[in-house]
Amino acid sequence: MDKSPYIDDDEVFIRMNLTERIQHFILIITFFTLIITGLPLFFYEFKFFRWFIPSGRIFLIRGLIHRAAAVLMIGNLIWHLLYTAFHPRGRENFKEMLPRSKDFRDAFEQFMYNVGITRFLYRRGIGRKFFDRHPYWLFEKPPLYGRYNFIEKFEYWSLGWGSFIMIFTGFFMWNVELSLRLFPLWVHDIFIIIHGYEAILAFLAIIIWHMYNVHFNPENFPMSRVWLNGKITGRELRLLHPLEYQKIAEKRRLKAETKQNSLGKNCA
Amino acid sequence: MKIRTISLILRYISIIFISFHFLHIFSIPSFGQSEEDCFACHNGNIREKLNSSIHGEIGLSCLDCHSDLRGIKEFPHLEKLKPVACETCHSEVVKEWAKSIHSRAPSMGLGLVKCSDCHGDHDVRSKKDPESKVYPLNLPKTCERCHLETVKTPRGFDFIRQYEGSIHFRALEKAGLTLSANCSHCHGSHDILPTEDPESKTSRRKIIHTCGQCHVGIERDYLEGVHGKDYIKGIKDVPVCTDCHQEHNILSPLDSRSSVYTTKVAGVCSRCHDDQAIARQYGLLTGRFKTYAESYHGTASRYGDIRVANCASCHGYHDIRPSSDPKSSIHPANIPQTCGRCHPGASRRFAEGKVHLLPDQVETPKYKTSYVVKKIYIILIATIISIFVLFIAADLGHRLWRRESHG
Known part of the structure; x- marks a missing residue:
């Protein structure tokens, strides 16, 4: 450019801005609190977690912390929804965040550009005719991004969708009696399965995808400072x-x- | 003349009597015996012992037991006396004893265990006498005199010492509850046999009744349950009291060291119910422990939460019944009530699903949905993470390659 x-x-x-940074910060705190207090239930066979939760009393405290963090996270989400709905900048962000067909194209183009196989073939003289006629397939340049690229949009909407699922299933796990008044046991079992596996998915996504993109990516290494000072x-x-x-x-x-x-x- | 002769004779007789008296003082008995004759030599505390004993109380004399002294005229008697034959009076119990392991001890290279070893000799007392060696509160000490030190049973001294940590012993020691089980309540007294002996009170065949002497209601419940019914049929693998509650170290289920403490119950049940061989032989459903451990109940219990359900919370304990039995706590009709003990207002919805979900053991297809959801999630996670890794690899590879080619 x-x-x-x-x-x-x-x-x-x-x-x-400050509001967004605080929301992001609360999200970090609550997310990892939920992960730390929730994982022992998923990986109940790991010795490490027995060391981490040595007694029934601490197990009960674990549950309390988990639910407290959940409430805080839900509060944060509501704040974010209000901010998105009523603040001009929130509304603008939301519009920028909406997924478009360009994002799918971007993901594909970025990947093909990074792999660079077609450029390699072209230089070797393979399929030269085809590439001359369709230079798009050479992926000479990476796609151009707006305020939010496909990575950030994917993370944002994953978080949104994930939060919805986790809150829904978590609410019924919290209120077993209510859940089993409304649903049969086999449906409640599905809630439990979803809550666990969705958490694992979210955890892996954050650890692998988000941490790479904001920390370990050579472009940002050791860390992008946007989440601290908000400046670019x-x-x-x-x-x-x-x-x-x-x-x-x-x-x-x-x-x-x-x-x-x-x-x-x-x-x- | 006649009078003088008579007085002379009387004088001789009196001299003889007086001299006899002196002889007695110098402990030279001659003929005839009385208690006094014995105590003249045996002047230790035997007299007090005998007097305080039940035998003394009812007025037995030395000769009643040491019957081999009867014919002897000359004292002191030289040779050692024969062992006392208690069977003269106590023929029934001695017959019992003759069948017991104690009477066979010499064949195992140990000393014969005689009546006096447990009951004492001259100071033998009624078992109701708090001073008695076989009084309920004193009996453990009496048995332990040999069984903690000299006589090593196959399972060792520690196994016997465990009794001192048990709730039975605590009741004896702390509360002085004489009804609480001591050695003889379970092992018998005169007719003690090794546990391996099918006639033994502690053998698998008899232990139910042995415990049932005191725990009558529990024995009744057990015999009505699925385990008890198989026990009556004589199936050897069926759990008896000691399989779950252990033997000498029986503790209250509320004691965290107990084998049936709430967090340990699952481990106890799964010893058989997760044993492939036993399951195959008796057609048990396996994977009970695994599916329980996966559930919130099992996981929380593993972490030491004592409020959550263990096996017994739902299935009951002594009178466990199959779900097909209408009286069973897990019969579909009873599930709301069973679950309702912890989950107030539990409806029949609790019964619409499988608690121990192993897909190949479930007939109703919709009950398997959570299993399908789990599979879908695993595939989904694997796919998404693979895509992440691919993207990251492509990005990193591109950057490194570009840096190299530019550098």
Whole structure:
């Protein structure tokens, strides 16, 4: 992406405002509390967890902490929903976050670009005719991303969907008597299975996918600081979120032009 | 003349009498015996012992037991006396004793266990006398005199010492509850036999009745349950009291060291119910422990939560019945009530599903749904994580390759 005269490379933009950072922080705390207090039930055979929970009393406290963290997480979610619904920036984020067909294409293109097999074949002279006619399949350049790329959107909506499932099943696990008044035992059993496996899925997704993308990715290593200070520089915006960069640049250009026009009008 | 002769004779007689008296003082008995004659030599505490004993109480004399002294005229008697034959009076119990392991001890290279070893000799007392060696509170000490030190039974001294930690012993020692089981309540007194002997009171065949002497209601419940019915049929693998409750170290189920403490029950039941050989032989459903451990009940119990259900909470304990029995706590009609003990307001919904879910053992297809969901999730997780790893590998590979080619 070419540099725009309207955006300085050192200019600071707010990618996560304070509200979003606090929400993210509460999410981190509650998520890992839930994982730590929940995993022992899933991996009940691991010796380590027997060491971690040595007595029945601590097991009961574990349950209390788990539910307390769940309540906090639900509160955080409600806050986020209200923020999304009523705050202008929240609404804007939501619009940016909506999945589009471009995201699926982006994922595919990014992957093919990273693998680079078609470029390799082309250089070897294999299928040259085909690639000359359809240069798209060479994946010469990585796709351009807006404010949120397919990775971030996938994480966001996974979290949303996962939260819904976990809250629903968790609520009925918390209130067994209510659950079994409404559903037969075999349905309640499904709730338990889903709650456990969805948790494992979420845990692995965070550990593998999110941690790679924000920590271990050579681009960010050792860590992206956005979650702490919320800041992103003009350069980072240009390299990582070029469409957003373009959008801002375009907006500023229009603004400058209208200003110039009005100035010109005034002079005339 | 006549009068002088008579007085002379009288004088001689009196001298003889007086001299006899002196002789007696110097402990030179001559003929005839009385208690006094014996105590003249045996002047230790035998007299007090005998007087305080039940034999002394009813007025037995030395000769009544030491009958071989009867013919002897000259004292002191030289040779050692024969062992006392208690059977003269106590013929029934001695007959019992003759059949017991104690009478056979010499054949095992141990000393004969005689009546006096347990009952004492001169100080033999009624078993109702708190001073008696066989009084319920004193009996364990009496048996332990040999069984903790000299006589090693196949299972060792520790096995016997375990009794001192049991609830039975605690009741004896702390509360002085004489009804609480001591050695003889279970092993018998005169007719003690090794447990391996089918006639023994502690043999598998008889232990139910032995415990049932005191635990009458439990014996009745047990015999009505599925285990008891098989026990009556003579099936040898069926659990008897001691299989679940252990033997000498029986503890209250509320004691966390007990083998039937709530967190340990599952382990006890699964000894048989997860044993492939036993399960195959008697057609038991296996995987009971595994499916329990997977459930919240099992997992929480494993972590020491004592509020959750163990096997006995749902199945009962002494009178366990199959679910087909309408009286069973797990008969579908009774499940709401059984579950309702912990889950107030439990409805018949509790019965619509399988607690021990092993898909090949479930007939109703919808009950297997959770199992299917689990499979789907495993596939889903594997797929998604594989995609993550692929993407990460491609990204990392690309960056490293680019850095190399640029560097």
